[in-house]
């Protein structure tokens with residue numbers, strides 16, 4: 033394999049390696065800058081049950097904002113909505129808002145950059161019967177390592193859409209949709225408390241080498257889900273496995 037080929041393979045494998053749960057990624061500020069959206073300033077996994085069940089919030093809105101040229105494909109958005117409809121119970125509905133906003137104006141960004149940007153641009157916050165999720169598709173890459181996205185708060189994530197587009201350039205629309213969908217669904221599942229981070233495991237299945245990820249190589253929550261994609265004979269997207277689904281169902285509240 034050529035060096036270029038090797039690097040491409042490594043980068044493809046890494047796209048879904050979204051490892052961010054260590055303490056150094058905690059974004060809880062010493063002094064909150066604003067009180068608006070205080071329910072949305074907690075750490076990843078801490079709103080898992082509020083997102084999954086209708087006990088506190090009966091409605092979910094997914095607020096998607098994107099930098100110029102970074103709009104996610106409609107199929108990716110539809111896939112994400114279907115994912116939530118499968119795994120959460122929101123009798124008042126699951127809705128989406130899409131809006132183009134500005135560039136974050138940096139080639140590489142930290143989760144702190146994403147958080148500051150969200151503070152300025154996010155419109156909907158969790159209140160009343162609504163739990164609100166915020167996703168920004170950035171025209172930037174991560175400063176930390178080569179990844180597709182990071183969930184950095186209880187109801188917020190950033191997707192490094194520029195990285196995704198660069199790595200699927202020339203590969204066709206289907207590959208871009210697959211990568212976008214894989215990234216946002218993997219991150220969404222972290223917000224729903226997987227694995228063992230806000231939603232308790234019904235049966236132990238956390239990867240001992242990769243905290244908050246599933247030990248099943250074919251699961252969406254495997255730390256590098258690319259491996260699962262390669263193994264699927266039809267090259268389909270990896271799905272949550274039985275253990276991860278069982279964990280979510282235990283807190284969904286209805287069946």
Ligand SMILES: [Zn+2]
Pocket residue numbers: 049050051218222244245255
């Ligand atoms: Zn992950």
Ligand SMILES: [Zn+2]
Pocket residue numbers: 237246247248251252253254272273274275276277
């Ligand atoms: Zn799993």
